Amino acid sequence: MLLTLAGGSLFFPGLFALCTWALRRSRPEWTYSDCVMISTRLVSSVQAVLATGSGIIIVRSCSDVINSRYNLKKGFQDFQGPYTIFSFYAFNLSTYHKVKPQASDSYNPGSLRSIKLKLLHYSISLSLHGLSLLPFSMAPVRIFLLRLRGNLGDFFVGCIFTAELSTPFVSLGRILIQLKQQHTLLYKVNGILTLATFLSCRILLFPFMYWSYGQQQGLSLLQVPFHIPFFCNVANAFLIAPQIYWFYLLCRKAVRLFDTPQAK
Structure with missing residues (x-):
């Protein structure tokens, strides 16, 4: 478990840093804000692909929807846990860079106040979202939930993993909007x-x-x-x-x- 958690803790932030660095090198005309937001979407898409693939394997491997067990489920949950913490940081960072230029270019006190309120709203919303998901990334809480359901229902957990299939397409849409390709x-x-x-x-x-x-x-x-x-x-x-x-x-x-x- 600890090794898998460590792997996830290194993989997602490392992939984010690598994507940001690569975009800065290959697209010097893009701002740092553009690179951060696109990198965030790319990492979330990679996580979604991994979750969907794991979910399909689990669903196909469970002949009994109640009693079948599959080890990949637990391993992926441990690996995915640090992503919850990373996404909380990354989306706050990308939102900050999205709203910051509007605030710096605004000279109207009323407009500036509106932008600050928008930034505060985004920060509170993302913080509450991250805090609500944070316990599920912690091993003791997940062990408690696992025992609560009696170590049953890996089939349904795999089904929930496949819900991430739409995430890459949502992320691509956001990236195209950012690049003015609507x-x-x-x-x-x-x-x-x-x-x-x-x-x-x-x-x-x-x-x-x-x-x-x-x-x-x-x-x-x-x-x-x-x-x-x-x-x-x-x-x-x-x-x-x-x-x-x-x-x-x-x-x-x-x-x-x-x-x-x-x-x-």
């Missing part, structure tokens, strides 16, 4: 892929898990919610509710993208 065909194709992967791996994932459990227990999809513990349904509802809202926002953005002509 008018390109790549941006539109990436938008379609973002919607497809988000729908399949963040929303339809939950009916798939219910269906998989029902297939093993001889239940229909509609019968499953009444044959599992109530807190499981509540937890899934809390997880899927923000996904539906974010998917709604993505659909609104896609409608605007394809309905309004793009400026050159």
Whole structure:
């Protein structure tokens, strides 16, 4: 466990530093802010690819959705744990560099106050998000949660890992916006892929898990919610509710993208 945690602690910050250095060398016309924000997106995409790949392997290897165990799950959780701490730092850093130029170029006290409030809002939001996820990156808490579920359900943990499939496409969209490439065909194709992967791996994932459990227990999809513990349904509802809202926002953005002509 300690060796895996150390590997994750070195891998994600090291990859971020390497990407930032490489972008500064290969694109000297880009600002440090551009390099930091793109590097943050690249590292989050790499983490998403690793999580998705691990999730697919775990799901395919678990013949029993309740009792099957797979060692890759625990190893990847230990390796991924430091990423939570790193992402908390990296996204705060990229947000700071995003808002800082607006503050330095603004001479209107009212506008400057608005920018400072925006920076404070971003910092508080990211801090609360990071603090809420931080306990799950700590080994003692994860061991407690593992024992709480009785060392069962590696199949469902693997399913949750695959929810990261949409992250690389979301990150690519952000990078294209930063590079002023919203008018390109790549941006539109990436938008379609973002919607497809988000729908399949963040929303339809939950009916798939219910269906998989029902297939093993001889239940229909509609019968499953009444044959599992109530807190499981509540937890899934809390997880899927923000996904539906974010998917709604993505659909609104896609409608605007394809309905309004793009400026050159």
